[in-house]
Amino acid sequence: AQTIHQWPVAEIKAVGSPLxxxxxxxxxSSPNLYWYWQAxxxxLQQLFYSITVGQVESVVQLNLSASRPKDDQFILxxxxxxxxxxxxxxxAWSPNTGQLYFGEGSKLTVL
Amino acid sequence: QQQVRQSPQSLTVWEGETAILNCSYEDSTFDYFPWYWQFPRESPALLIAIRPVSNKKEDGRFTIFFNKREKKLSLHITDSQPGDSATYFCAASAGNTGYQNFYFGKGTSLTVIP
Structure with a gap:
């Protein structure tokens, strides 16, 4: 069975700090991977998607970037x-048959 | 332009009643319509989905009714339970192979009163 894991579960960060x-x-293997943001x-607002290692497409501009350094890893x-x-x-990941499955999410608070 | 619209924004029903959540879409090329439910502080989970080859999909107390001509669908929750209280998102995508872009509605917040 497929599992998706996100980290960290939660972060509190200062304005201007990196993330x-x-x-x-x-x-x-070779899943489609997605990043979504939810206020x-x-x-649910789609931010990025990736079909393969090293290839990432941006959907909206929010001063964020994404990378896919390995087949099973997606970084925001x-x-x-x-x-x-x-x-x-x-x-989230999709098995190319229409479904979309989400990870448990990371809550970000910027102060 | 909002590709997927949901109504009502919030809905309250009594336990045992049928809750009806509505969804409409713009793009006639959409060919997959999943519904997700999301509980507070959790991520969305796939609840039930339909493809336009069918006009109805049932899974226990949850039923999707689909009207391709009007580009509308609805989620019926029969015998609503307090545990069904959640936010429900209707989504749409196109293409069942390769990459799909998923569009989400703004959600309907359902409260089931015991």
Whole structure:
């Protein structure tokens, strides 16, 4: 069975500080990987997707970047956090048959 | 332009009643419509999904009704339970091979009163 794990579970960071969030999927080779952002009480906004190692496409510009250094790993980062970056970050994977499965999420609070 | 719209924004029903959550979409090429539910402080989980080849999909107390001509679908929750209280997201995507882009509605917050 496939499992998806995100880290860290939660972060409290200062405005202007760097950020790195990670996601690992096990049990599935070459999955499509996605990063979503959700404001408190809000909808799910797709940020990035990746079809293969080393290839990442941006969907919206939020002063964030993403990388896929390994087939099973997806990283979200920024060098300078903004207050507006606060929210719930969700990594997701798709097995190319239509379904989308989310990880447990990382809650980010920027102060 | 919002590709997927949901209504109502919030819904309250009594335990045992049927809750009806509505969804509509813009793009006629969408061919997969999943519903997710999300409990507070948790990530969304896939609840039930339908493809346009069917106009109805049932899974226990949860049923999707799909109207391709009107580009509308609805999620019916029969015999609603307090444990069904959650935010429900309707989503849509196109293409069942390769990369798919998923569009989410803004969600319906359901409260089931015991």
């Amino acid at each position: 790195s969030l990670g996601c690992t999927i096990k049990g599935k 408190t009480g809000g909808t 980062s920024t060098e300078k956090l903004l207050l507006s970056h606060s929210g719930f970050y969700l990594c």
